[in-house]
Amino acid sequence: MSAVTDIRAGAAPEAPSIGGETVERQTWVDMPFADRMATVEFRIAERPHIVVDSELCEGCSTQACVTACPADLFVPTADGKILFNFEQCFECGTCYLACNVEGAISWSYPDGGFGVVMRRS
Numbered sequence: 001m002s003a004v005t006d007i008r009a010g011a012a013p014e015a016p017s018i019g020g021e022t023v024e025r026q027t028w029v030d031m032p033f034a035d036r037m038a039t040v041e042f043r044i045a046e047r048p049h050i051v052v053d054s055e056l057c058e059g060c061s062t063q064a065c066v067t068a069c070p071a072d073l074f075v076p077t078a079d080g081k082i083l084f085n086f087e088q089c090f091e092c093g094t095c096y097l098a099c100n101v102e103g104a105i106s107w108s109y110p111d112g113g114f115g116v117v118m119r120r121s
């Protein structure tokens, strides 16, 4: 057992209570990534909520969006530009934070009723 596991095991607090009643703890369900993805639904809007100005991507030294996007939506091309598809975007905002070229990514929320929908399974 690692030191971190030891610390976590030792630090496990008592079940919380509200108004004297014990509250059931929510735990993270151990589920393979592919199965978790199967619980996600995307309602695709006509208007892209993220627009990438590929001209500004030319010469970008990091291409941080490519590795940062958890949905793999940024694809580098041979001429140094980026192909992007918003349709399976999780709306996490990571690409916007990771991009170091001002104006390369325009980010907004999708229109109401569109975008990512998480379903409980």
Ligand code: SF4
Residues within 6 Å of the ligand: 052, 056, 057, 058, 060, 061, 062, 063, 064, 065, 066, 074, 082, 098, 099, 100, 101, 104, 105
């Ligand atoms: S990090 Fe920004 S500028 Fe660089 S390739 Fe990605 S979107 Fe383009």
Ligand code: SF4
Residues within 6 Å of the ligand: 050, 068, 069, 070, 071, 072, 073, 088, 089, 090, 091, 092, 093, 094, 095, 096
């Ligand atoms: S918001 Fe998140 S999921 Fe969507 S394109 Fe950016 S990094 Fe990828």
